[in-house]
Amino acid sequence: MRAVSKAAGYKATVTVTLKPSILDPQGEAIGHALQNMGVKGIKSVRIGKHIELEIEGGEEKVLRAKLEEISKELLSNPVMENFHLDLQAGG
Amino acid sequence: MRAVSKAAGYKATVTVTLKPSILDPQGEAIGHALQNMGVKGIKSVRIGKHIELEIEGGEEKVLRAKLEEISKELLSNPVMENFHLDLQAGG
């Protein structure tokens, strides 16, 4: 088990979304556009980032910690965004 | 079952990613930044969009078809992007 998670690569997906009370101008514009296009019932549209990383080898625990850090420091702005990290072996 | 899926709302997530053949300069810039931060083993970084929609009521099948259409026509550009739709009742 350990050998596997070390040798193979990883695939990480970081999803960055705006905090609930932060305005999302993009989402608003798309919501309006959908309305104008006749799509009914859209209550809200929010746009976030979907970031896929492929990573070679390494220890899963260490890597996860590193990715958490990166997600907070570089990939998202904690002032206004939340992130969700999903890490999978075998990328 | 049907009653439920009709009455309650839906939550849809559309993930838009760049086609593999399309260059992603933003992803590359982040890859470089990660390298500079001393993160090892990053093979690739690709940036996509994560779009969350909250939708009121409606028939699931009809809604899904509509969302597929929107994803293809508006939310993604088939020249350079792929999308993945995930629709869940009970938004």
Add this chain to the structure above:
Amino acid sequence: MKAKEFALTLGLSAGEYDQIEKGMGREPNENEIGMFSVMWSEHCSYKNTRRELRKFPTTGPAVLVKAGEENAGVVDAGDGLALAYKIESHNHPSAVEPFQGAATGVGGILRDIFTMGARPVAFMDSLRFGRPEAKGDDGKRTRSLIKGVVSGISHYGNCVGVPTIGGELVFDQAYDGNPLVNVFCLGTLRHDQIRRGAAKGVGNPVFYVGAKTGRDGLAGAAFASRDLTEESKADRPAVQVGDPFVGKLLFEACLELYARPDLVVGVQDMGAAGLTCSTCETASRGGSGIEIELDLVPQRETGMTPYEILLSESQERMLIIVHKGREAELKEIFARWGLDAAEIGTVTETGRVVVKEGGKVVADVPARILADDAPVYEREAKVPAKLAERQKLDLRKILPAKPKVREDLLKLATSPATGSRRWVWNQYDHMVGLRTVVRPGGDAAVLRVEKPGGGWVHVAMTLDGNGRWCAQDPREGSKALVAEACRNLACAGAVPLGLTDNLNYGNPHDPEIFWTLREGVEGMAEACRFFDLPVTGGNVSLYNQSPAGPIHPTPVVGVVGKVEEGVRLVPGILGKGGGVVLLLGTQESGGLGASLYLQEIHGVLAGKLGKVNLKAEKELHQLMRSVLKLKGVRAVHDVGEGGILWALAEMTFGEESGGAEVEIPCGSNERPEEALFGEGAGRILLEVDEEAVTGIEGLAKEAGVGCYRLGKTGGDIFVIRCGVVKEKWAGKELKDLFHNSLPKVLE
């Protein structure tokens, strides 16, 4: 919590609370305390600085709307044309979220301008950060702040289609952790289009237009009125997000609305303190009252409390009062632009701002108390203990025995502090609108503006600040700023019409900081009076300090002027060659006190500026404008930071520019470095045709201004002689360093 305790947690003082209770005649409720906390914050009330601001000259034949009357001042540019302009800071928001902080700063100043009835036609930005080349985390943070702020301005400005045509970018450790982001906007209008922010006519409907209200930037005005500390980060929900798309629609819709005859009574943007500020200010100006119902306010989020709605700083919103019976016209226009427009209340005769929620009164405050009765403080002022020490300068201890001018200039060319700012203004659309006649990169930007009756007026503008000068001598430093700004305009042949200022300082409760501010204001006021330059408005940003200490005292001025008839605009860079280099002004350099040279090359901030000779400056500017009407002037550049050598070098940095060979006068008891890099005296460099020299000399003689022939242009080497110094640089050597220094550290 008791009312008073709550007031204290919002930053009001005990004395202020007592004054509120007395004015109200009862204990204020939570909503009312919230309203007072923002309206009586420094940001909205200028309680610590109002006495100082009164020292500025504010009147003059060209002034159409005075400082303090409305959202922005307005001056007459002749032929029925008027100019509205103002500067505003967004320092604290940009420190916390550089991209959105800067973007919303642009959005905010934009609203101030179109609120006046003007079409916004240009932005400028004045930016100050720590050193981007610093090692470790400091440098990293600074670089990301710079990139964030520049892209935030670019994002908002480009999207609304208003060109950003100039500004400044300064790197100094003094701004580490507390960047300065000041944004200026200019708008144009006809005299008869000036709009007022007054609520008049009892029974007239009050409209809310623009974006919906959310919990954005709750109490941002109060936030801007405190020191930046670690705790500021806990204030993070205060981040506001700008929507330039809606910003653009909003100003187009408003301009369309204003164009309808006799429709609009009053307009006020919702900036700091949002709905609270706009209702009480319009009521106070109109000598009336306003009653609104919060349930009618368009809301983006559910479950917002009255407190939140009243204090929200959501962007892209305006309050508009129209004549009763004309509601449908407003609604039609805003619907066409796809914007919310809700009638939320009416003008009353009570003199009170009454806020209801579901028909129930949740706040009821006399408008005047809220808007105009904020306390005014006379803060304690004390000469900084270390000032005299800092002003000492012993060049013998600093300069090497033998001048190293060749290395010095190479170092200057390499430093990001002095490098080309193209990296910045390339990211700004500086051409949209087809008005930009002189693009960024020169002394002053020039716009052509259509006259009401057809034809163009050329308007020149510049932003200038200098924390180093003001740190070393607050009074002379701010005088020098005004002189420099006017000199920049003179290089574009323009007569200054008006000035707007942004006073960026630290905590005013510190007597040394307050003294510095007062000196700065008085110096600026004196210079303005001398140049017949009315101060038509501005902004004060205090509490600019981080745990490392306060920023340099940094007043920033924006000066707007009109290019004189008959002036030919010339570039700031040399052509291919064959011209004569002239110096207008004085042969004196003003010395190295507080100079960029000492700081960049020797790492020393010491000494002070020479005394500013306002009379000589004024004569020089007049001469410059006359010279620009002659034939044969090829290039003009004023001598500023870095002194005459740096100014000459900059002239050779044009893509096509050739070199020059010049001799710079060196006084007998002066070090060549002083002559070459001293930046304390007002001077202007020219490249002219040989045939033009006599004419210029004649004009200079008449004006009593010095005119000296320094050498000639051509070749591709830059050669200088000054006393014992003789040096040369290959043209490309300096040019490449200059153009690459900024991208190199930032990319």
Add this chain to the structure above:
Amino acid sequence: MRFAVVQFPGSNCDQDCVHALQILGQEARLVWHQETKINPEEAVILPGGFSYGDYLRCGAIARFSPIMAAVKVAAERGQVVVGICNGFQILCEAGLLPGALTRNEGLHFRCETAPIRVETPTTRFTSAYVTGQILQIPIAHGEGCYRASPDVLQELEARQRILFRYCNPEGEVVAEANPNGSSHAIAGICNARGNVLGMMPHPERCCEPEMGGVDGRGILLGAAGVGRSL
């Protein structure tokens, strides 16, 4: 020629286009995006700006504006349609031109005068110029990096549908002179029929000496059908 300059919410070069056309002696009217009619004798301009904030993707929302159906019909009828900057992005999103415009490779918005080289003088839009002529035309965009599938690129090359390429001041097409990383250094292309032009540079910004040059005149006059008169 009479021009219809379309105004989307967020367009900001619409007035500039009208001004430039008028300077060149052409008639121009603004057409609001909610209108549905383009007259059969009109040439259409989709101007620069940030239609719908350029949110999501540049031009993505604008293409659904009511006026775009009429623009499509006009293009099919053979009327002239010119998309400048944001207009080019909209034309690609709408499928009136192939490919897509993506984020500049350097990731920054860029505003500067960028030399472009005329590749194909045989179209109406370039009839004022000769092959290899270098034009100084301002660019101002953050997403001008042209991308298309290899087939499309090949077709554009083979049919000489690439009208302009970014080049250095000497007219050489080199990587350093490519401001956004566009494939094949593409600055402007036309459709197969030759009546639809999309370009990132702004010809309307250089029709008067005071604005820094007049190299854009030929393109607008070309659109008006009088390019050769220059």
